[in-house]
Amino acid sequence: MILLEKIWENLQEKGTAVAYSCETRQISYQELGKWSGRLCAYLKRQFTQGEPVLIYGHKQPVMAAAFLACAFGGFPYIPVDSSTPKERVQAILHSARPQVLLAAEPVQADEISIIDRKTLEQICEEGGEMPLPYPARKPDEIFYIIYTSGSTGVPKGVMVTCENLDSFTSWMMKLFPKAPSVIVNQASFSFDLSVADFWPALAWGAQEYTLCRQVQKDYPALFSRLEKSGAKMMVLTPSFASLLLADQSFCAKRFPGLDVLFFCGETLLPKTARALLDRFPGLRIINAYGPTECTVAVTAAEIGEKEASQSILPVGIANPGVEVYIENGGKLAKEGEEGEIILCGDSVAAGYIGQKSHASPFGIKNGKRYYRTGDLGWIQNGVLYCKGRLDSQVKLRGYRVELQDVEQNLSALPGVEEAVVVSCENREGQTTRLVAFVQLYEGAKPTKQQLQALLAQRLPVYMCPIIRLVKAFPLNENGKCDRKRLKEAANGRGDFEADPRDWE
Numbered sequence: 262m263i264l265l266e267k268i269w270e271n272l273q274e275k276g277t278a279v280a281y282s283c284e285t286r287q288i289s290y291q292e293l294g295k296w297s298g299r300l301c302a303y304l305k306r307q308f309t310q311g312e313p314v315l316i317y318g319h320k321q322p323v324m325a326a327a328f329l330a331c332a333f334g335g336f337p338y339i340p341v342d343s344s345t346p347k348e349r350v351q352a353i354l355h356s357a358r359p360q361v362l363l364a365a366e367p368v369q370a371d372e373i374s375i376i377d378r379k380t381l382e383q384i385c386e387e388g389g390e391m392p393l394p395y396p397a398r399k400p401d402e403i404f405y406i407i408y409t410s411g412s413t414g415v416p417k418g419v420m421v422t423c424e425n426l427d428s429f430t431s432w433m434m435k436l437f438p439k440a441p442s443v444i445v446n447q448a449s450f451s452f453d454l455s456v457a458d459f460w461p462a463l464a465w466g467a468q469e470y471t472l473c474r475q476v477q478k479d480y481p482a483l484f485s486r487l488e489k490s491g492a493k494m495m496v497l498t499p500s501f502a503s504l505l506l507a508d509q510s511f512c513a514k515r516f517p518g519l520d521v522l523f524f525c526g527e528t529l530l531p532k533t534a535r536a537l538l539d540r541f542p543g544l545r546i547i548n549a550y551g552p553t554e555c556t557v558a559v560t561a562a563e564i565g566e567k568e569a570s571q572s573i574l575p576v577g578i579a580n581p582g583v584e585v586y587i588e589n590g591g592k593l594a595k596e597g598e599e600g601e602i603i604l605c606g607d608s609v610a611a612g613y614i615g616q617k618s619h620a621s622p623f624g625i626k627n628g629k630r631y632y633r634t635g636d637l638g639w640i641q642n643g644v645l646y647c648k649g650r651l652d653s654q655v656k657l658r659g660y661r662v663e664l665q666d667v668e669q670n671l672s673a674l675p676g677v678e679e680a681v682v683v684s685c686e687n688r689e690g691q692t693t694r695l696v697a698f699v700q701l702y703e704g705a706k707p708t709k710q711q712l713q714a715l716l717a718q719r720l721p722v723y724m725c726p727i728i729r730l731v732k733a734f735p736l737n738e739n740g741k742c743d744r745k746r747l748k749e750a751a752n753g754r755g756d757f758e759a760d761p762r763d764w765e
């Protein structure tokens with residue numbers, strides 16, 4: 262695997278250069294090599310290669326060592342951020358059935374053997390020299406499994422192969438022939454946006470500089486950490502960039518070394534790109550597009566002054582290993598015609614773990630895997646544009662949420678008869694919040710606050726909506742729940758029949 266070969270060389274050659282940096286400490290390439298070598302040897306002694314391992318925590322250096330240990334040892338890893346509620350962790354365990362859970366933080370999980378942080382650190386730091394083996398992974402082996410929101414109320418585990426990741430990282434190396442020395446990570450390891458910084462950083466022999474969630478909520482701490490980082494490149498969501506831009510000091514004067522912003526995961530608005538170009542003259546802005554199911558990103562566009570003056574930004578040109586089609590009414594769309602974006606080729610993942618449904622968006626055509634994205638787009642002069650979704654998936658501050666996932670989890674709460682979740686958008690069409698309309702059973706007692714608390718035990722905070730209790734759902738002409746009216750009500754442009762308990 263090209264990626265691991267590059268990293269293996271860097272671990273031998275980069276010595277005391279910093280490989281990974283988090284709030285509490287920095288570790289060098291030498292240390293990372295030692296840690297992951299010992300952990301890899303331990304895993305190989307105790308567990309079965311090819312069987313998944315869950316890695317839980319929040320950006321601790323031991324997580325980085327665990328990723329490398331799994332990658333070199335031949336264990337598909339499942340990264341789970343510690344902000345994930347217990348029931349969601351349990352759903353992931355149930356779906357992927359990992360053989361062990363490596364916990365960089367205390368975790369509540371049933372029916373799984375757990376190796377806690379202290380033990381992990383002991384394995385990493387003590388014991389003799391156990392160098393990482395030279396990588397010998399096969400292209401179709403599973404490299405990682407990342408869970409995303411699923412429309413059935415249960416998260417879906419996307420199985421990304423060694424070939425998939427090699428395709429993505431080789432393309433990244435070509436996009437940035439001059440390796441940046443410090444790459445700032447925003448996303449948690451639960452999201453595949455983090456794959457766009459973690460693996461390329463180590464392949465470049467650069468420093469992966471992580472921002473933990475507490476720092477991201479605290480402007481002075483965030484800006485001072487960013488300043489200290491000497492960041493050359495940041496991998497981030499447009500929502501995070503808007504947050505940074507809200508502070509006038511996010512500019513070239515304070516961050517003179519910042520050369521590249523690599524965006525992915527949601528729509529980048531022209532006004533955001535323009536503001537960034539104003540604040541950072543000469544900045545390279547990359548608008549990359551792709552779903553987790555196709556390994557982080559498959560297309561990318563450079564956004565300069567010319568592009569930023571358009572009403573919608575391009576998402577660009579595909580990784581050479583991937584073909585992009587637009588399909589409309591079962592036929593290939595013509596140049597400029599809108600339709601569903603279909604992706605085909607090396608980056609398309611091996612499917613969802615444990616799912617072989619006929620309705621799968623994955624398929625095989627002419628011996629190549631393809632994936633129906635559910636995104637609406639078009640191609641003009643070879644450049645892809647993405648306009649939005651064809652289904653009820655939304656992006657909220659960069660997080661992917663299936664509205665049905667929230668509905669299913671709300672409907673499973675005691676006292677809830679039915680739940681309908683709608684999204685509220687701003688003028689630019691960005692989702693700003695989720696509102697759930699909930700109908701309780703006659704005589705049911707839960708208050709909105711109790712429902713909120715119960716839901717937070719099942720879903721990550723970013724998926725939890727504002728709750729309104731309804732007496733009855735409005736119906737449309739077909740006698741179905743009128744989601745349009747509820748959406749208008751949620752946006753303050755209409756009313757709904759509130760349950761008197763809504764005011765309690």
Ligand code: AMP
Binds near residue numbers: 525550
């Ligand atoms: P995720 O699997 O969380 O990365 O979400 C993938 C989805 O995010 C895609 O299917 C798109 O709907 C959306 N998305 C990703 N990148 C972009 C982009 N650059 N512009 C618009 N939408 C995007």
